[in-house]
Amino acid sequence: MPRDILAPVTTPQDAITQPAAEQRDDRGPLRTAVIVNPNRVEGLDELRAGIVEQLTEAGWPEPAWLETTAEDPGTGQAKQAVEDGAAVVFVAGGDGTVRACIDGLAGTQTALAILPGGTGNLLATNLGVPTNTIEGVQLALDRGRRVVDLGEVEGQTFAVMAGMGLDAAMVDDAPTRLKAVLGPVAYVFSALKHLNDAEMKVEVQVDDYPVLRRRARTVIVGNVGRLQGGVNLLPDAEPDNGQMDVAVLAPRNLGHWIQTAFAVLRPGRNRVPNMEVLRGSRITITSDRPQPRQLDGDVIDKSTTLDVAVRPDALWVCVYQPDTSEDLTEGS
Numbered sequence: 001m002p003r004d005i006l007a008p009v010t011t012p013q014d015a016i017t018q019p020a021a022e023q024r025d026d027r028g029p030l031r032t033a034v035i036v037n038p039n040r041v042e043g044l045d046e047l048r049a050g051i052v053e054q055l056t057e058a059g060w061p062e063p064a065w066l067e068t069t070a071e072d073p074g075t076g077q078a079k080q081a082v083e084d085g086a087a088v089v090f091v092a093g094g095d096g097t098v099r100a101c102i103d104g105l106a107g108t109q110t111a112l113a114i115l116p117g118g119t120g121n122l123l124a125t126n127l128g129v130p131t132n133t134i135e136g137v138q139l140a141l142d143r144g145r146r147v148v149d150l151g152e153v154e155g156q157t158f159a160v161m162a163g164m165g166l167d168a169a170m171v172d173d174a175p176t177r178l179k180a181v182l183g184p185v186a187y188v189f190s191a192l193k194h195l196n197d198a199e200m201k202v203e204v205q206v207d208d209y210p211v212l213r214r215r216a217r218t219v220i221v222g223n224v225g226r227l228q229g230g231v232n233l234l235p236d237a238e239p240d241n242g243q244m245d246v247a248v249l250a251p252r253n254l255g256h257w258i259q260t261a262f263a264v265l266r267p268g269r270n271r272v273p274n275m276e277v278l279r280g281s282r283i284t285i286t287s288d289r290p291q292p293r294q295l296d297g298d299v300i301d302k303s304t305t306l307d308v309a310v311r312p313d314a315l316w317v318c319v320y321q322p323d324t325s326e327d328l329t330e331g332s
Contacts, residue, residue, distance in 0.1 A: 019145040019316050020109035023087060026143065029060040030088055032113075033081035035101055037068045037093030047092065047133065054137045063090065068097060078104025088113050088140045088318065092133075095122055095160065099296040102315060103157050106150055111316040113140040122160045122296070126224035126239070127319055128329030136318075144323040148239040150314040151223055151295075153307060158223070158295040159239070159315065164285055164306040165200055165218035166249075168292035171299055201288040204248060206280035212248070214276070219285045220247045221308045234277065239328060242312040246278040246285075281310040 023030070034051060038044060052062050064084060066077040074091070078101040081089045091101045092115040105112055115136045116124045123129075127148075130136055150157045163171075202219060204212040222245045225234035237245040251274045283306075290302040319328055 019111065019147065020087075023109070023111060023143060023145050023316070029058070030140075031061060031084075031086050032088045032090060032140070033064040033066060033077075033084070033086040034090045034092065035066045035068065035074055035077045035081065035097070036091075037073070037097040040093045040097065050133060051090065051137055054134065054141075058141050060141070068093065068100070072100075073097060074100030075103040077101070080104075082108050082110045086110055090115050090137065090140070095297045098123055099158060099160075099298060102150065102159055105316075106157050106311065106314050109316065111140070111145055111318050113137070113318040122226065122228070123224070126160065126226045126329075127317060129317075129319065139318040139320060142321055144319045144321040145316055146240065146319045146323050146328055147313045148315050148317055148328075149223055149242060149244070150311045151221060151244060152309045152311055153293075153295060153300070156295055156300070157311070157314075160222070160224055160296045161227075161294075162221045162296075162306060162308055163218060163294050164202075164220075164287065164291050165216065167218045167220055168294035168299060171294045171297050199250070200291060202248070203284075203286045204246065204278065205282075205284040205286075206246060206278045207282050209278075209280070212276075212278070214248055214250060216248050216250045218249050219306070220249070221245070221283055221285075221306070222247065236277075240313070242310060243279050243281050244283065244308065244310055246280070246283055248276045248278070250274050250276075281312075283308040 032055065034048070036044065036047070041047060048065060055061070055063060064081060064086065066081065068074045068077060074097050078089055082105065088111050089101065089105060090113045091098050098114060102112065113136060114124045114129045115133050116129070116131045121131070124131070129139065148159065150159055151162055153162055199215045199217060202214055202216050204214065204219065220233065222234040222237045223239050225232050225237040225245070227233050234245040234247060285306040287304050290304050292302055293300050293306055322330065
């Protein structure tokens with residue numbers, strides 16, 4: 001069924017518009033920390049010196065400097081920063097590093113400041129966060145703050161999208177070296193390998209609405225709508241409405257894929273062929289056989305189920321002013 005029949009859109013209830021008092025108090029500096037992925041960010045010494053200089057000039061103390069490791073990609077470092085009293089945590093790395101740090105920041109008053117690095121940077125793209133480090137630090141100094149929802153799957157959080165089926169297989173098969181050279185284009189080559197993969201038989205349960213039974217190639221649960229390369233798959237997705245959009249894609253041949261791709265890329269589109277969109281706060285996707293799954297580009301274990309719960313108002317993020325705008329990217 002279409003979204004307006006299965007799961008009608010609702011407005012957020014009692015949306016929070018102000019973060020912790022110390023985040024809004026322009027009279028004093030804030031304690032900060034920097035979490036950096038040394039394998040994804042080049043010029044660490046220059047990066048550190050630049051951040052320290054910019055914060056010092058604004059009268060803020062020197063940040064704690066924490067590097068991720070193979071054993072801990074950022075969650076433990078983020079928790080440590082919160083325990084040490086950081087009001088803002090700068091994260092320099094790709095989507096995987098950001099997601100790991102979000103696991104440690106979720107549910108706290110500490111704000112995430114994204115300093116994009118790596119390949120995707122989808123959360124930064126969707127929130128209008130700049131790719132320039134100087135501007136990223138300035139966002140924190142300007143104290144623009146918004147609270148966004150998170151999704152949770154088996155105790156792991158995500159801020160952008162969770163997926164089951166082809167999209168997860170595509171992410172899993174994109175070589176790291178190719179991504180470093182081609183960026184998001186690497187995912188196109190990976191996707192081509194899986195266009196002829198067998199369909200899934202899925203059941204999609206959204207909140208308490210009737211179960212949707214479909215043959216699908218992939219199912220994506222999005223907190224925001226933009227994919228790699230700026231493709232806006234879910235233009236109505238809002239990261240702060242307490243719900244997530246669910247795209248069920250079911251192209252059956254190359255012609256269907258081309259038809260779907262052109263519709264997604266078309267400005268002002270009304271409908272995308274071979275795709276249904278639902279919306280809700282509790283989503284369970286069940287497949288007839290184990291499928292690859294991903295959270296914000298991180299592949300997790302295969303399973304027959306992708307069970308997503310929305311955590312409303314779970315993460316503070318540094319954004320452009322005006323931070324009271326309904327559109328998080330306004331002013332960027």
